[in-house]
Amino acid sequence: MKKYSIQTLNENKRMSTQELLQLITAKVEEGYTDFEINACGQHNIGGSVWAKDRAQSLHFLLRNPGQRVGAMALKGTDIFVEGSAPADVGWLNSGAEIIVDGDCGDTAAHCAAGGKIYVSGRVGTRSGALMKHDPKFESPEFWVLKNTGSFSFEFMGGGIAVVCGYDCDEFSSVLGNRSCVGMVGGVIYVRGKIQDIAECVKIVNLDENDINFLNSGLKEFLNKINKLDLYTSLSNFLDWKKIIPCTKNDNTKKMSVSEFKEKVWVKDGIFSDFVRDDFKVFPIPSPGEGRFHIPSWNAENCINCKICINNCPQSAIEENDKIYKSNPEKCIGCGICSAVCSKKCWTISDNRQEIA
């Protein structure tokens, strides 16, 4: 293992990001695999670089890096940041192991789709946003010892995030506010208070598989950040919850308006002291009360020809001893009886009822 050390600040002259990244690439091509870099805010360190022999891994020990540590890094790269790192740690991480022994800035693990990111402190706002999991590769993991900022895990599509909620007593939520908006996939394990989370996710209890995963993962994580002593206090899995996206079926069911009218609204309706309404709905057309026209029969000219009976489309007309009657349960008030009767026995009147 050939080791190469880089000082990025020499006599007040700072190496640019371009110079540093090109130097790293050149040294990797020369066969160096182990880098110790005293950075000066240079971006993207540890990413977009790989050994010719892909079986060989690259190791980075970083101090004071700039944004996007390990951006687009591949499997076989491991990065250890001594102290904190600014925004976008592990941006588009595609397989590297990144350890930050401190806090991370905003959008840590943004779009990570592989590898593991371990953080021994807090991470900023929008962390874990758009994490994904391509089933042809290992699922990305994102471990945070303390808490995340607001709007984290937005539009998360896959992968596993673990927020251990250590040293968070002062916060009302270990995920800040309004996290998980647009989350459609993946899992977030959380220990501690959660508030103001997006409506598209649900918080559920752990099952046995979850506990097994967390149990072994937690040990590995704490080991990586050299805090195994916290294992006991973090491994009471009753303190943990799991956040997963809602499916169509378990969209939080709100009371229907009908139910509201039944249970909450003024009993029998606001007009009930002077309008009697059973709230039944008449189909159109409908017989009985719902008829707009009502036929009535007059015996005077009837020749008992039964043309009304034969032509009534509802078979509503009954004859009994030469007395004709339209059955209101069947009659819809079409007026055909009146139309076909040559003797004008049937008259049709409007049913202009008023509510009582």
Added chain:
Amino acid sequence: MAAVNINQLHLDDLPWIIEYDETKCIQCGKCTAVCSFGAIKPVVETRRRLSGGLQKPSFEKLLVIKQQISFEHACRGCGMCSRVCPNGAIKAVRNENDRYSVRYRAEKADSLKKGGRSNLNTEGRTLDKIKIGRISQMTDPSLDAARHKFELRTPFGRILSADKLNFCVKDGKVESTVQLPPNRWIYPILMGDMSIGAVSWRMWEAMAIATAYLNEVMGMPVRMCTGEGGIPVKLLKSRFVKYMILQIASGHFGWNRIVQAMPEMTEDPAGILIKIGQGAKPGDGGLLMASKVARYVQEIRGVPRADLLSPPTHQGLYSIEESVQKMFLSMNAAFNFRVPVAIKVAASVTSVSVYNNLLRDPYNIVGGFFIDGLAAGTGAAHEISLNHTGHPITSKLRDCYLAAVHQGRQGEIPLFAGGGLGQTGSFAADAFKLICLGANGVFTGRLLLEIAGCVGNDTGKCNSCNTGLCPAGIATQDVCLTKRLDIDKVAQNIVNYFIATDIELKKLMGPVGNSTIPIGRSDALITVDKHVSNRLDIQYVC
């Protein structure tokens, strides 16, 4: 064959003609059963069939559906017949040779009346010529409509400018030395002003239920304005009255009951709206045809069954100053100055003068200015008013807002705009554009009817709200018609529409970068019409 007289009303004079295909008809009678206008009837027609050779011609009798030719039974084109026909054998077709309005006046010596909205619409809609063109694209972070918590609330009530608050420090606390006028933070879309009587009791209650549901289940502080037809006492005495803005118009209908109920009310209403005029028939008073003055409407309004005409003006008011001193003062006093009082006028060339006068209100009792544009709907109006009077809402709202801006007093009396919103299917966009032009919020009535299932449209279909024969059970008091309306379904649909509109408003707020409603953010608007650009003072683009 009966002879005809040329002055007789003929099928060709009617606005709608029934197209009937007897080869498809199975004489089921559904179309004639459902037609509330009695515009079609089953009849037996005699047909003569010629036979060959020396045989005599034969006659056959056929049962067919026939359109009635009379003013009373004229087809309104509502289309209920085709809705129920199992075979598509019947439909109402617009008659391009329609002479109905001429014949009606010539015959009846009376003005033509109708409901719905103006059917002229010759100007094209200004709001459709405006787009939201200032989108945050790296200039500032755009807001994600799903992520952000948007504050869709607007003040309703008088806002005092900072210099009038007279803050002082008392015992280490900041206090205002003046009594603050009442103010409510409400959803920027109000349901409104349709009176009991104009709409059926089911329609009215459905709106009230939807309002309560939106507040209590959805957490959306939507307010409903009652219209001028009174309010059921059960509602007044319930807690739900706090979502209601009580209206008082020139008829003062229903206020006796409100006053009687006051000692037993447990909640204050959301506000009071003094209605001076309405956009659909500005300068004319309310009109409720006798056919809709059902017993319960008589009771609640305290009148007999008759055509109810509200006077065009409040009888006791003679000037703007007096309105402030007398009407605003009385209505503020009604609930001991705890409830904001606003005023609604029809948009007019003179609206700005009115608004300017109100802005000078020395008593801080003017809590809102509602302007109703000419595309508003109505339950009944003289067609002459509906089609030929009024003022479009957009420029007038803008004028009022800019008048306040020029005095540095925008927002002190919140502006609400309405009249024909959602006419072309994009209610949220209309609301948003008016808000960007300076409205604190908007109100809508006719749209609620459409949500409820109104079968009419703005090009003359149905528009029979005035007849009391509404085939959808919305604008009627008739039992068998009203019971066609499913109150649960209507309330649910109104709720759903508000939820959808809420999502859509956020979809517009996000791109312009506002998490609160963008009142007066006209920089967000663009137009391809130079005249609209000049008139509204928004950016012209091409």
